[in-house]
Amino acid sequence: MCNVCGCGTGETRIDGEAVDHEQEHEHVLADGTVHRHSHGPAGQKWAPVAAGHAHSHGPEGEHVHEDMDGSLHYGHGPAGAHAPGMSQAQMVKIEQNILAKNDGFAERNRSWLAERGILALNLVSSPGSGKTTLLVRTIEALKRRVPVAVVEGDQQTSFDAERIRATGAPALQINTGKGCHLDAHMVGRALEKLAPSDNSVLLIENVGNLVCPAAFDLGEAAKVVVLSVTEGEDKPLKYPDMFAAASLMLVNKIDLLPYLNFPVDKAIEYALRVNPKLQVIQVSATTGAGFHEWLGWIDARLAEAVAARTR
Amino acid sequence: MHEMSLAEGIRQIVEDAGRSQGFGKVKIVVLEIGELSSVEPESLRFCFDVVMKDSIADGAQLQIDPVPGSGWCMQCAETVPISALYDPCPKCGSYQVQATSGTEMRVKELEIE
Ligand SMILES: Nc1nc2c(ncn2[C@@H]2O[C@H](COP(=O)(O)OP(=O)(O)O)[C@@H](O)[C@H]2O)c(=O)[nH]1
Ligand SMILES: [Mg+2]
Numbered sequence: 250m251c252n253v254c255g256c257g258t259g260e261t262r263i264d265g266e267a268v269d270h271e272q273e274h275e276h277v278l279a280d281g282t283v284h285r286h287s288h289g290p291a292g293q294k295w296a297p298v299a300a301g302h303a304h305s306h307g308p309e310g311e312h313v314h315e316d317m318d319g320s321l322h323y324g325h326g327p328a329g330a331h332a333p334g335m336s337q338a339q340m341v342k343i344e345q346n347i348l349a350k351n352d353g354f355a356e357r358n359r360s361w362l363a364e365r366g367i368l369a370l371n372l373v374s375s376p377g378s379g380k381t382t383l384l385v386r387t388i389e390a391l392k393r394r395v396p397v398a399v400v401e402g403d404q405q406t407s408f409d410a411e412r413i414r415a416t417g418a419p420a421l422q423i424n425t426g427k428g429c430h431l432d433a434h435m436v437g438r439a440l441e442k443l444a445p446s447d448n449s450v451l452l453i454e455n456v457g458n459l460v461c462p463a464a465f466d467l468g469e470a471a472k473v474v475v476l477s478v479t480e481g482e483d484k485p486l487k488y489p490d491m492f493a494a495a496s497l498m499l500v501n502k503i504d505l506l507p508y509l510n511f512p513v514d515k516a517i518e519y520a521l522r523v524n525p526k527l528q529v530i531q532v533s534a535t536t537g538a539g540f541h542e543w544l545g546w547i548d549a550r551l552a553e554a555v556a557a558r559t560r
Numbered sequence: 561m562h563e564m565s566l567a568e569g570i571r572q573i574v575e576d577a578g579r580s581q582g583f584g585k586v587k588i589v590v591l592e593i594g595e596l597s598s599v600e601p602e603s604l605r606f607c608f609d610v611v612m613k614d615s616i617a618d619g620a621q622l623q624i625d626p627v628p629g630s631g632w633c634m635q636c637a638e639t640v641p642i643s644a645l646y647d648p649c650p651k652c653g654s655y656q657v658q659a660t661s662g663t664e665m666r667v668k669e670l671e672i673e
């Protein structure tokens with residue numbers, strides 16, 4: 250595992266191979282040291298130290314020493330500011346977003362994709378909502394006019410990647426082991442291996458989970474959340490982060506509506522309550538209902554990606 | 561939420577800081593966690609203790625400074641307090657409230673030896 254960015258968990262596998270870190274990159278640390286090692290750069294971003302910031306342990310008004318190395322030492326205040334004999338706390342300012350590392354990798358993926366005019370969509374849902382079935386049908390419809398590549402995320406097995414490869418589209422399986430979501434570093438590695446063509450569509454099937462993938466930006470153009478009519482219509486309220494993070498909701502399995510008591514309008518109303526900008530398309534991955542609209546949505550986004558191509 | 565991943569992110573940040581700034585033991589890790597971030601503090605504490613084992617913050621105390629949630633209500637055209645993301649505006653009941661603070665998940669500072 251990379252010690253500086255801690256990126257390899259030792260469990261993640263891409264197409265069965267443990268994720269290695271062959272690609273050299275560098276971290277610029279707070280003290281200006283450049284640390285070179287393998288795999289993609291997040292570019293350490295240390296927030297500038299805010300001198301004079303009152304912190305939570307010490308009394309107000311104490312002053313702060315900033316060392317050459319950027320560390321801060323609190324508590325060497327004017328004489329008498331501390332009770333005698335009390336050891337003085339040494340504080341180091343960090344001010345770093347906990348997910349900053351992932352966000353750095355995601356931005357790198359985003360510009361890699363933008364350079365090539367590739368439209369990347371991150372499909373998220375509960376297990377069994379029909380993501381793989383949707384992908385297979387979508388690829389069948391698109392493949393004659395636009396190249397499609399797929400990144401498949403699952404905790405175990407490469408069944409889904411095999412289902413995709415049966416369509417003729419290149420697919421790479423990422424097994425996250427105990428990880429419950431794909432992260433941007435895994436996807437960056439997958440992009441290098443998969444090498445999708447310019448002006449193409451990259452479909453990412455995330456691990457079936459409506460919670461964690463919401464927080465992990467992969468560098469995609471849009472998250473597409475799939476809600477099937479065999480689930481509860483209140484899912485958008487129970488898992489609001491995911492519906493808020495998505496640009497499009499596909500209501501899947503509408504072929505089953507005659508046999509169920511699923512209030513589609515309520516589900517859509519709840520989703521819009523959480524995200525007023527969310528677009529909604531009702532589809533069936535088995536009959537192809539609604540696919541005209543869904544494919545049209547992809548075409549429009551792809552045209553944007555191609556027009557904005559930066560290379 | 562994914563408290564385990566968050567704890568791993570915290571460990572990386574702490575280890576990076578120790579390496580670049582040359583300290584070897586962390587006594588207190590101070591986080592800023594927004595009320596709207598959907599982080600479970602208790603679950604995070606549990607994961608923190610597990611994940612920090614054998615790091616420079618093994619056995620460190622975790623201090624979580626909560627950041628209250630607030631949002632901009634488009635109807636009222638003002639900032640209103642909210643206690644959960646996607647809650648209605650407490651004044652007018654509208655759902656058109658954009659969170660403006662309380663979503664942060666940051667490592668704020670460390671107390672070191
Ligand atoms: N009736 C019906 N079944 C579907 C539809 N889409 C997927 N399924 C079924 O739902 C199950 C789970 O689908 P899958 O694509 O593996 O879901 P994933 O876990 O989200 O990738 C399979 O048995 C599919 O055949 C649909 O539109 N209608
Ligand atoms: Mg699947």
Ligand SMILES: [Zn+2]
Nearest residue numbers: 633636649652
């Ligand atoms: Zn209001």
